[in-house]
Amino acid sequence: MKSLNVKKVLVNIFFLAMLVILPTLSVKAEENDDYFIEDGILKYYYGTSSTAVIPDGVTSIDIYAFSKHTELTTIIIPDSVTLIRQGAFSGCTNLTSVNIPDSVLSIGLYAFENTPLIKEISSDFTVANGNILVKYNGKGGTVTIPDGMKHIAAYAFSDLNSLKSVIMPDSVTNIGECAFIDCEKLKDVKISKNAVNIGSNMFKGCTSLKTVTIPDSVKIIEEDAFLACSNLKSVNIPNGVICIGDLAFAGCSSLTSINLPNGLKRIGSQAFDGSGLKKVVIPKGITTVEDMAFSDCDNLTSVTIPNSVTSIGAMAFMYCYKLEKITIPKSVTYIGYKSFYGVPWLYNNKDEFVIAGDNILMQYSGKKSTVSIPKGVKTIYEEAFGYNWDIKSVKIPSSVTTIGDYAFANCLNLKSVTIPKSVTYIGGGAFDNTAWLEKYSGDFVVVGDNILMHYKGKGGAVTIPNNVKSISSGAFYECKKLTSVIIPNSVTKISNAVFRYCVNLKTVTIPKNVISIGEYAFADCTSLTKVIIEEGAQSINSFSFYNCSSLESIYIPDSITYIDDFAFSDCYNVTIYCSWGSYADRYSFTHMIPCYLTGGEKTVNDGQVEQ
Template structure:
């Protein structure tokens, strides 16, 4: 971990940055936290295995928050002045400070966490008992020690510390009067029999997990001055049916109502701008939810598992829908995705089994993985122009989906995107699509029943071949060939490719004769098992054919070793790129070997081209004729032999009558 920035003062005090850890500060006796620091973070000076030797801290008056365990286990700390302006001290902030005997608490404090000073000698001296209430000073209620089922907070209490009533199973009813300003984290945590709570209107702060696990709580009216409902406030309140929210509320914290299984409706005020992750997760009976007009995002898992939620009319201000935001909302029949939405998380509407139609607006660049997977009632999908990618399994197993319209601008549709959409009969694919993943339309009727011999989609992408021809000529408008186009039942013996191909994923086809066409010329070679097992040159042929950049092609050609693949490429490129010195040099250097290759492979057309360019002359004609004669005896073309003999007779001439007889009778 990165060390803090720190420096020493003349008196030996350490000035330390609060941005990261306190590494390097173990030797200091006094630490000065610099002016401008607003928050002392969790565990800032806490080290369980190697406690700090610091006996004094200076906290500036710019600090407003001291988070959980910030000074825990500072065993040499004897005194601390918490300046005015600090409003919150977190759980266990000064716990186990076993020599802490002097603490100055500011009047500005509104929240004191659970066990904030546990183990400090100062705390023992400060605790006072008022009837059944353990008090810190006059205003802070630390803990309730009684066994009453109904409790009213004393009039002098302004703050209820974290955990003050935690796990008080006998507690049934509690009243928090108007003089209380703040209630700390987990103050009523797991009060399992708490059924009734009255909170006065001017309570401004309610801590995290305040009523978490209060499984008997049925109804809550939140105070009028409350602006933020913190993390886990009502988590797992499994009997909670009704919550009345104040008009000025602006934020709902993470997991605030998670697991409130019988909560049926939620009418948030339009002042709410933020709803945290998992805020209403697994509220299984939640049917109606009012989305506030100012809401800007639906965060991760916010409504995951809300099986009864029927509609999601998202306000126009929403610009983000997080991961699994509505996953498992089985009753969700309709959702309005606003035009301003720019991010859609994976599994956002996963298994929304009642959703019937959806429109993806133009500002969403990608439909993420599993976004609508298993939406089994989804019938129509309209993807607006501007959306560029559909990720894998986005609409997998949408078994009622019959119509998909994809607007211009779509570039990529990933593997299994529409797999097992068994009712899909109509799909509109724009010409802008450049790539399809594997099994995009697996078990899709529209794809399976398409009668085209060559099914070409998007920007010249060959998706399927329905023919049975032994010689397949790939159409010139094909730019990309997807994998598994050719299977066991339709594998060709000969395949012709043009130079328009930019990308292909053809798997090895045993015995395939490949013909490459370019600028009116062509070459062929056979991919047999022997050469396929020998190395990667057969793969380099396909790679070479896809790459169009001159230097890249030079590099791939240079890496080829096997003449079975290298020679035909050299022949074709020499004939079609006569000004390219790279191929010129190679051909001039290996001319005789290339001529022999053309003879042995009966490539008479290219042999004629090389003849016209002066590669055959009086010095090599006899050797070439002998090669042709030997080749014809092993199945080679007699036409090549006759061509060479005619060329010698007409262009070079015979030296003697014996030469003529030998040529005529193959002697």
């Protein structure tokens, strides 16, 4: 087999030559051969005319998409575009006309660099297209942005330590990412009353900023908008805001209170991580409290969760050491990994059974040797019984469907467990270090609704029993003597890290009924050379085949519609075998993975083009 670098070069040369006649690479590409568009992102422009009309439906113009097209004089952008990224039109030395529709929320750094559209309206301001403030060149202090500016481009005032105050005219509607990032002495900002967004990283690292008034026109506060504004004490969020992005107020340690409007639909991951909030009332429009949304809030004492919420993400309130008052409504059916780790509401609770949400057993605090879990409980939360050495016997009722990770781990004296057929999911390590698991007879620990929870055999060639429906996380973890495995058609799910560190596993066929291949499912299987995924599977998740350093071929069917960007990380020798125009075909191109294409007039075989 040729080296990976040689194959990459040959495959990419082939694809670049074929892009204009390969409509399956993008839904939009089939409408106009001048554009390569994928998932709404205009990645490349290949036209040669003086006017470019971007197809409707494009949502983003990617970095340097039109760069150095010196023949262009006019570009027409549709209302579907919301983002123009870095250097998008740079080097278009004859470009004199571009319309920027109201839909555009952010314009990236150097978007119009080296075009006739760039002009200096004074020594202090560089402007593009007459109404885009590209860069401030002044000395700082108090700055009044010229009237008539509609857009403030990305990084327009970035790293300007002399900037103390900014006054925006009401003509400004859109503010780009990082517009004022790391302006450490900025204390006061008057935001345009017509601004519709607070851009990502807009005030990140503005450590002197104390108060901000967000106008009623704003709909979105984007990710990292006020990240690490450690002196921010007051911010109003108007009723029109529907989204607070990831990390938007993270590290705002002086922010002790905030109003969350009723129209809010999303509070992003880590949105208030490490903030100084004391009390939180989550509005009724929220359905999910996302991962780490309020983690590390040292002063948080009270949280009100409405009955619109159905899910609480991983580590959502982790390390909120003063949080003693919280009500989790019946609507909550899922509570993520370590959501309440270090929270006194849970760990200081003296109830024998701490049950929250839709009958989720969060914690058992009793000392009985024989435990009957209350009828009605649906989920046994992770580590709910962990390290309880008093328990010898547990009876799980038929209402239970889910047993979380490490739920009974390290219950050293647990000898008897009744797991009903109603249980359809058992997390990784759920019964690790228990006498019951240690003494379980047979190679396969199959419990509940035919869940293969653990493999106790000696390895070699293994055939999983035909009745198994799912394989729990880590079931074969570090089974170093496993050389091959036959997975029956009855299996519908391969969970996370199922075969991780099975260093002598060489080949595997994933049957047609497996819908999803979990994270790290085959990671670090360093002898794995060949994988066949049968038609029917739908997704390959993050790091599924991480560091499978010997993996040479993986056969991916047309049914696969999602492959994570990191699915094949550190698989330096892999070639994807797939159908012409399939999702895997597009994936192999965008991720520069060699492929062998079938099902069309042309194939790529080991980097060589064949007609």
